[in-house]
Amino acid sequence: MIRTRRTGRGHAPRGGRGAAATVAAVAVLALTAVTAGCEPQAAGSTPSAPTPVPVSGTPTDDAEPGTGEPTTTPPSASAEPSAPSTSAPPPDPQGKVLMASGAQGKQVRELQARLRQIGHFDRSPTGYYGTVTVASVQSFQGKRGLSRTGKADTLTWQKLLGMTHEPTAAELNPPTTRPVAKPDKRCMTGRVICISKNSRSLSWMIDGTVLSSMDVRFGSQYTPTREGTFSVYWKSRHHVSTLYDSPMPYAMFFSGGQAVHYSSDFAARGYNGASHGCVNVRDEGKIASLFAQVRKGDKVVVYG
Incomplete structure (x- = not known):
């Protein structure tokens, strides 16, 4: 409701300019409500x-x-409106699709392990069918003259089964994140801690047989881990660095102040960090077992 300003003795202005002003005010308010997009x-x-x-x-x-x-x-x-198509899609010449991008589970892990056996999958099985698995399946299909769909259909699966053996528990669940590198020839005799910078893995070997493997990381470019053949000269179960005041549990020293030891930082941050030159081990249980087996004088080989 529009209220008029009272004048004089309380009477509203009559006619003339007062009435015209009142009508104009009402029109302006109405126009304002419309242009604002709402109603009073x-x-x-x-x-x-x-x-x-x-x-x-x-x-x-x-x-x-x-x-x-x-x-x-x-x-x-x-x-x-177009009439719905009544013709069925042509059948897949390679059969039913068993696994494809986005799938996950034991069968995907087996697929990856079998592809890895014949060189088409270059990492540890994950159980997830992602872009790497798609590319690996395409690679296998191309080598066998199949359509490179990247999907594990029945024909692809049967050919793969015929060329591979049933994966072992170690092949399905490898001990390291990345495949363990082929041991350096210096690791093939005696008791050796064999460390590959390329695969970022450590293998404990006796006379050429790998007994255990684990993930490791190394020093940064400013404090690099030395490469070469060394021997364990000191073991310290509860060692603490005198230079950096940081814990170095299960330390096995092989070159100056550089040692193989457990790193809680590696366990927490992974490869986002680096050591001051030591060989950090991620898995405390594995390094504890290794520490118990290694003797003073055992060989250490660090290679690229």
Whole structure:
């Protein structure tokens, strides 16, 4: 309700300029309400929901970034609904798809382990069918003259089974994140801690047989881990670095102040960090077992 300003003895102005001003004020308020996109609400009333406005056409995926509003494509005036296709899709010549991108589980792990046996999968099985597995399957299919779909269909699976053996427990769940490198020839005789910088793995070997393996990391470019053939000259179960005041449990020293030891930082941060030159081991249980077996004088080989 529009209230008029009281004048004189409390009477509203009559006619003339007063009436014209009142009409003009009402018009301005009405125009303001329209341009603001809302309607004046009476005191205590509940706003009503806006009536949706139908939009013709079908939303597409080319909305402008940040607007949140899809564009629309108006239907053609002459378009007629097409009849549904009654023809079935052609059968896959390679058979039913057993596994594909996004799949996970034991069968995927077996697929990866079998592909790894014949050189088509270059890392430890994960049990997840991702881009690396797709590329590995495509590689295998291309070598066998199959369609490079990247999907493990029945024909691909049968060919793979015929070329590989059933994976062992160690092949399905390797001890290290990355495949253990082929041991350096210096590791093939005697009792050796064989350490590969390339595969970032350590293998405990006796007369050429790998008894255990584990993930390791090395020093940074400013404090590199030395390469070469060494021997364990000191073992310290509860060692603490005198230079950095940091714990070095299960330390086995092989070159100056450099040692193989457990690193809680490696266990927590992975390869995001580096040592001051030592060989850090991620798994405390494995390094504890290794520490118990290694003797003073055992050989240590560090290679690229």
